[in-house]
Amino acid sequence: MTAGSGDGFRAVYGAAPDGVWAAPGRVNLIGEHTDYNDGFVMPLALPHTCRVSAARRDDGVLRLHSADAAGGVTELRVDDLTPLGVVGDRGGWAAYPAGVVWALRAAGHRVGGADLHVESSVPTGAGLSSSAALEVATAFAFSDLYGLGLPAPRLAQLCRRAENDFVGVPCGVMDQMASACCTAGHALHLDTRDLTRRQVPLDLSVGGLRLLVVDTGVKHALGDGAYAERRAGCEAGAAALGVRALRDVPYGRLGAALERISDPWLRPLVRHVVTENQRVQQAVRLLDVGETAAIGPVLTAGHASLRDDFAVSCPELDLVVEASGAAGALGARMTGGGFGGSAVVLARAAAAESVGKAVNDAFAVAGYRAPRVFEAVPSAGAGRVTTA
Template identity: 50%
Template sequence: MTAGSRLPEGSYDAVWASPGRVNLIGEHTDYNDGFVLPFALPHSTVVAARRRAEPGWTVTSEQTGETVAFQDEKVEGWAAYVAGIVWVLREAGHDVPPADLWITSDVPFGAGLSSSAAIECATMAVLVDLIRASGGADLPMQLRPRLAQRAENEYVGAPTGIMDQAASTLCRAGHALFLDCRSLATEQVPFDVAEAGLAVLVIDSKAPHAHVTSEYAARRRSCEDAAKLLGVTALRDVDVAGLDDALAQLDDEVMRRRVRHVVTEDQRVLDTVAALRAGNLRAVGSLMTASHESMRDDYEITVPQVDTAVRVALEHGAYGARMTGGGFGGCVLALVNEDEHESIAAAVREAFAANGFAPPDSFVVTPSAGTRKISR
């Protein structure tokens, strides 16, 4: 059963779906103006809307059964991701019609798979439909990620980069999205794992995960402070060839580690894109593993559950494995042979049990489409 099939019966003025995402490589590079390479999940959030005569908006969650009504007051909790989109569209000069909205989703929540961006991007799509139907201006897809990011940063209060919203909006099936987070230039890079006899196994560690944390914000501040000390706009402007010279200018060892991760991670994204363009998918595995080691040792955002999942996947034949998402929990990606994903998932479950961790979930994902209209 798809998420959209769980909407209440009846007619709607607009129904759109936006997917969650996994990031193949490029972690914590987005807010440093760097490069990322996400792809969209087959799991999506569906938002449906009906215009209403009364002022204001309501949003009902199929997951919680809760309905939240709002007009100009500040909204907290899960509904803030919806209210934030209303707010940012109005801030951008759009007259957002009053509406009732319903949300249903099969994107795992709190797993680092960007369930929040899926809500934001699907909400924006239905509201833009209503704006157009009321005689307002369209909002091209390419411009929507920046507005959705602003809603999450300024309204919700999460200091995220633009990757999640861009992936949820712009990805294409069978491709990864190569995104330059400074210029917002994109390239759809072929990533057909099945054709290569491979699979991407997602292991949800079930370790709690949240972006609105002091740890995430502290790392962003450290990067911004380092950029100022180095006299660059963002760490994107330090390349691998100049890394040693840059590190020599920094006295703080923690800041040095943060900079080393971001600079080398940007290069790993570029190397991964080159491998995919050449059709050498297996070569991506070693880059994924190096990315995880950098997140573990230099950025210090992993936890024992994800480190265990990576180690066991590699021991049982994965070409590469890494945590994906903001860190401190969430999911691991493993690039594996298509006929080995079940045995690797079983080995991870056994290791989690032996360590006293909560049982993980695991599933295979394929690169899927971004924001799309649903016929109801």
């Protein structure tokens, strides 16, 4: 991560911050919509970060400013923060750091006010966890400002609570864990039930490979009901099968499980989650033996499942997968919650440029806005980057 200078903070508040903290966005290599089903995921952190410059206040006032949002400084009192209460424009960016402060206090941590200035290079609405990066950077800042000494996984859990209970988005814990706990050069194999995790080496250069992110530019809002509807469907499917979560349905008994579900809406949701967990485990096994190129078909199969069973893709994401495959990519899939956002594409390094061009050309022919294509480099998780 690049150390922030705190200049933006000084321009807004007229003084130096106590420090600058940064947390990355993430791209999920495989394991989509499994985290809120107690399943397996494998994200990696991006070099794109959200940077929070902060200074402690002892008067209970929380002041929030973003370099990327209009509206100036939002001023709140920490004692007045309540779940789903009004924080400026409901659902606006300020709800995320405010929610983190609320979650810390609700968990019994004695934190008060602060001045925060936010700058981010994580694309918003692109399925790359810009909100989780903001939450995690804020949590790390408050942990240091108030001497809490909380470990990264605990901070990630509190950030998830902030997004679930304060902002009102029923996400799983993957995004926050990835932003807080990833390490450079690795993907994070995470069991979202007990939060056990392992850093899986992902050195793409050794195999002459590149992982591309294609931001379609199609914006999504996970709080609009579609995400919550699918989560509720997964919970209903688990209840119908008499299991705690869909993670508990064995892959080898999937056929029998599906026969027990009469609701045609629930059946494909269950099939996706069970097969996606299997794909995560398959990808881990391949990476462990150095067969990185072989995960390409696993990615593509995951996209087909998200498109056909979970129904969270869109024409632009489907076109990325189709066009990149036709141009010689090893595999591709949408990443993130869906309904827009980004896709990941695994390609040989020698073919990466032509694959990116093929995707751009396909978008032009279809009349879509040109996508943004960049390389995903497995990067480090959150931390303090400077003291001033």
